[in-house]
Amino acid sequence: MLVYILLIFAVMAVSMIDIKIHSRRNVVNSVLSNTVDIVSAPVRPSWFATILIIALLTVIAGWRSFVGTDYSNYIDCYTVFSGWSYADAFKESEPLFTVLNIFVKDVFDNYIGVFAISGFLTVVCLVLSIRYYSSNFSLSVYLMFTSMVYFSSFNGVRQRLAAMIIMLAYPLIRKKKYVWLLIVIFIASLIHASSIYMIAFILFSYTKAWSKFTGITISCFMLAFVFYQPFAGIIFKLLETFKSTYTSYETELTQTGFGANALRFIFLGIPVILSYIFYDSLKKTRPDIDILINFSLLNSLFMFLAIRHWLFARFNIFLDIFNILLWPEIIKVLQPKEKVFIGYIVTLVFFIYMCLMLKTESNLLPYKSWLWSYVSI
DSSP states (O other), X not given: OHHHHHHHHHHHHHHHHHHHHHHHHHHHHHHHHTOOHHHHSOOOOOHHHHHHHHHHHHHHHHSBSSOSTTHHHHHHHHHHHTTSOHHHHTTSSSHHHHHHHHHHHHHTOSTHHHHHHHHHHHHHHHXXXXXXXXXXXXXXXXXXXXXXTTGGGGSSHHHHHHHHHHHHTHHHHHTTOHHHHHHHHHHHHTTOGGGGGHHHHHHHHTSOTTSHXXXXXXXXXXXXXXXXXXXXXXXXXXXXXXXXXXXXXXXHHTSSSBOOOHHHHHHHHHHHHHHHHTHHXXXXXXXXXXXXXXXXXXXXXXXXXXXXXXXXXXXXXXXHHHHHHHHHHHHHTSOHHHHHHHHHHHHHHHHHHHHHHHHHSTTOOSOOBGGGTTOOO
């Protein structure tokens, strides 16, 4: 766990020091130019700091060794796909990841290249999404670690990469550029077919937050949780229709004992509850606040279902980043004294949560990297 804590410390230090320097420069510039707009504008790190953060995150995510439950599966994929031609790859329903494996075989002849390249691309999309779409970069980056968004990229590698490609196109969601949005989702689906479900999620995000439709949606998820057995059958048919790789879990879906940790649902639900309490104030923070709230709500609802079976937590890979974008808006609407108090509480509680999850989730400990001869840290 030490390597993860050191990574968080390094990334946060780079982010906060850079933003502090950057903020002072902006204040000076605003005084010299006699403007005050910069005061209310979100402060982003410099490109130097952004690139440094990307490099740090890529080293840990991309150069790990047998960390994550899916690691061995991707080695098997590399072994199979490396013997294919590029023409063979495009006969598959998800060809782009196969193309990556073939490329790595041809250029590097080592499966580590698959993790390094996919890790780098995922981290780039993740960090840039936070840089452009969060009103508090440092807080969102901290929550990226402590709410397990970053670490989930160690599992479901293809799905996280596809999700981050879609997330980078968030302005298309916000501006309702449907044609370009469908193109991006189609490209992402060539990496992981489940990207298609984002169409439904996006349509839901356009509804008014905390409307009657929201209540109906929550009720449907609650009914699905209570009457899980028949619901699982419907979900399997849906997965089968879209030729999902998860159809092999048909038997597991109808059994008990495969659920996710309920603590994950509790922590995902906190910002959603707060968004309901402070909704009137949140509406004044940014025009896309309903989109953030709705995505965060879906995120918590799917984790609620994941208590029944972990498979539903796979949908969270597409949605969990919206929680870390919503948190800064919630903090923003609090009174000055409340901001400090809640800020410290969030920092401490989420750090404890991360430590608990790292010990129990997805083979994330001990951390090993081929860069330091597989020494466990």
